[in-house]
Amino acid sequence: MPQRPRRSQDERSDETRTALHRATIRLLLDRGYSRFTTADAAAAAGVSRGALTHHFASKEDLVVRSVAQDLAGVTEGLRVFLAEGRGRRRGPDELVDHLWALMAGGLFYVTMEYLPEARHNAPFRERLLPVVRDFHAALDALWCSVSDAHDLDPAEAQVTLNATLCLMRGMVAQSVLKPDESYFAAMLDHWKAHLRALFARSAGAGDIPGPSHAGRHHSPPVPNPEVP
Amino acid sequence: MPQRPRRSQDERSDETRTALHRATIRLLLDRGYSRFTTADAAAAAGVSRGALTHHFASKEDLVVRSVAQDLAGVTEGLRVFLAEGRGRRRGPDELVDHLWALMAGGLFYVTMEYLPEARHNAPFRERLLPVVRDFHAALDALWCSVSDAHDLDPAEAQVTLNATLCLMRGMVAQSVLKPDESYFAAMLDHWKAHLRALFARSAGAGDIPGPSHAGRHHSPPVPNPEVP
DNA sequence: ATAACAATACAGGCTTGCCTGTTTGTAAGT
DNA sequence: ACTTACAAACAGGCAAGCCTGTATTGTTAT
Known part of the structure; x- marks a missing residue:
């Protein structure tokens, strides 16, 4: 486990959001909107569901x-x-x-x-x-x-x-x-x-x-x- | 309530299937695939869910x-x-x-x-x-x-x-x-x-x-x- | 500087509602 | 009588939003 390099809050947020953005587009392409779940998006981005709900108010918000x-x-x-x-x-x-x-x-x-x-x-x-x-x-x-x-x-x-x-x-x-x-x-x-x-x-x-x-x-x- | 005019089995089946076909296309247009449910299709066609499952093996079958x-x-x-x-x-x-x-x-x-x-x-x-x-x-x-x-x-x-x-x-x-x-x-x-x-x-x-x-x-x- | 406090970031379980396929029961036609 | 057409209840699964708990970062008062 690599020592966490103490990122700032903004850096942490940006990285999480970007990871979720990319995972979302990827999953929309690979599995489609109907099969796209917020749980999958979080998993694909390597973050928890809680992190997702913290940054995005809803599934629609995430997609938009x-x-x-x-x-x-x-x-x-x-x-x-x-x-x-x-x-x-x-x-x-x-x-x-x-x-x-x-x-x-x-x-x-x-x-x-x-x-x-x-x-x-x-x-x-x-x-x-x-x-x-x-x-x-x-x-x-x-x-x-x-x-x-x-x-x-x-x-x-x-x-x-x-x-x-x-x-x-x-x-x-x-x-x-x-x-x-x-x-x-x-x-x-x-x-x-x-x-x-x-x-x-x-x-x-x-x-x-x-x-x-x-x-x-x-x-x-x-x-x-x-x-x- | 009009007296049922004694339709043949084929006529009954044809009418039911046609009603479901039309209702399906209508609902796909009006509500989209993800909101389209077999229950709604049956209701819109004026038949029961049982009638639908009798004539169509699955939702996909109905749509195709x-x-x-x-x-x-x-x-x-x-x-x-x-x-x-x-x-x-x-x-x-x-x-x-x-x-x-x-x-x-x-x-x-x-x-x-x-x-x-x-x-x-x-x-x-x-x-x-x-x-x-x-x-x-x-x-x-x-x-x-x-x-x-x-x-x-x-x-x-x-x-x-x-x-x-x-x-x-x-x-x-x-x-x-x-x-x-x-x-x-x-x-x-x-x-x-x-x-x-x-x-x-x-x-x-x-x-x-x-x-x-x-x-x-x-x-x-x-x-x-x-x-x- | 640092301790106390505050705010934000993250984690994960729970619940509720919905939808599909199945099954069992009834009526209409042949 | 027997097959086909229809009716409706049931069961299982799944996903979104919610909620509570924890960790990390930022701020302020001493």
């Missing part, structure tokens, strides 16, 4: 705050990805691949777990609304940076990039009961072509935004990494 | 068979809609509006209720797989009839129309926590333009497939009718 933390991490990751791309001359294909890896890698599976609960549980929904509002606002800001960098029509780019995420949400949802890799690969390729057309329409210098036909049909095969 | 019935009704309704359109010269806008009314009117909300369960409950998923496989096969057949009627490239139309549904799935999912009508209307208009381009590319006589700019921004405002 865990989701908020998770989404904050997602926007930050996306911001970094786009900032990196500022230097290199990345086209829409890489963006699609990145977003798909993100969504199909667990992000939207987690969302699908709490959406039904949000639909039927008004207090829960009310607490989630500002969380997702902020998330969508952050996304819109990121889309603006994309349309800026590539000299696109901002309004059109906004709609198109949000549609990209909607398409992927639908694809991930369908993937639960449609185990057909090629089906989704073809759809992503179709969408990449659509985005290339949008990017090519831009008034910018005639740079080639990405592979126009050569590099098709190699969308990444739905990985299943863990969501942080 | 109810969903199968529901999807059969959906394909039939879609078939009729497309058959009607054969005479008039309908463009993609009407198809989008119809599909959106269908999806946002409850169909995909119901789907969102059982998808998480399917993701975590292997036996349940195995029973659903053939059901949705048949549904998707029926859809593909319908898409073929569309590409035939409008002289489109079959493969391209297939992907595009399936993408239409995926987009709408994502939109309906997002609509749970994003109460922004205009956001979705703009997205549908964007997609209609995309489909008009596809339809216009067809080798057919230069008919105008639909309003190219005039009639935009009037997508139907997410009705919420009951799913049969």
Whole structure:
């Protein structure tokens, strides 16, 4: 047993809360909302049930705050990805691949777990609304940076990039009961072509935004990494 | 109390099962899978719990068979809609509006209720797989009839129309926590333009497939009718 | 400095309510 | 008569919230 290094109260609380946040998202992904119990969350986080009830008023409170933390991490990751791309001359294909890896890698599976609960549980929904509002606002800001960098029509780019995420949400949802890799690969390729057309329409210098036909049909095969 | 008209055993069974099917879908839509109980389903159908257990081996059995019935009704309704359109010269806008009314009117909300369960409950998923496989096969057949009627490239139309549904799935999912009508209307208009381009590319006589700019921004405002 | 006190962090048992599958009993059709 | 359709009570399990008890950290008065 290692000697406890005398953490401050705030440190203790932060560590406990973070452990519970991560365990919650993990369990939502692995077992789903209906199978998710506060006891399991505490056990997975390595803390007691009492610790959980001390920091979180209810199961809903735990989930809402865990989701908020998770989404904050997602926007930050996306911001970094786009900032990196500022230097290199990345086209829409890489963006699609990145977003798909993100969504199909667990992000939207987690969302699908709490959406039904949000639909039927008004207090829960009310607490989630500002969380997702902020998330969508952050996304819109990121889309603006994309349309800026590539000299696109901002309004059109906004709609198109949000549609990209909607398409992927639908694809991930369908993937639960449609185990057909090629089906989704073809759809992503179709969408990449659509985005290339949008990017090519831009008034910018005639740079080639990405592979126009050569590099098709190699969308990444739905990985299943863990969501942080 | 009306005199019982002496129904045959098969009639009795059919009526009971149908009532339970309809009640199940209704309750899934109204209260969600986690709040859905077999007792409520029986009560909503106006039968006893004993009747339910007699006709359905388990809760999962009830849900799977109810969903199968529901999807059969959906394909039939879609078939009729497309058959009607054969005479008039309908463009993609009407198809989008119809599909959106269908999806946002409850169909995909119901789907969102059982998808998480399917993701975590292997036996349940195995029973659903053939059901949705048949549904998707029926859809593909319908898409073929569309590409035939409008002289489109079959493969391209297939992907595009399936993408239409995926987009709408994502939109309906997002609509749970994003109460922004205009956001979705703009997205549908964007997609209609995309489909008009596809339809216009067809080798057919230069008919105008639909309003190219005039009639935009009037997508139907997410009705919420009951799913049969 | 340090002892007393206060506040916060954590631990775990208990209770209550609910839901599913089962079983036993009754009525309607063949 | 005998099978099928329906009815309702029963039993077992499980999970959320509550509550009481303990340990650790922070504060203040001497």
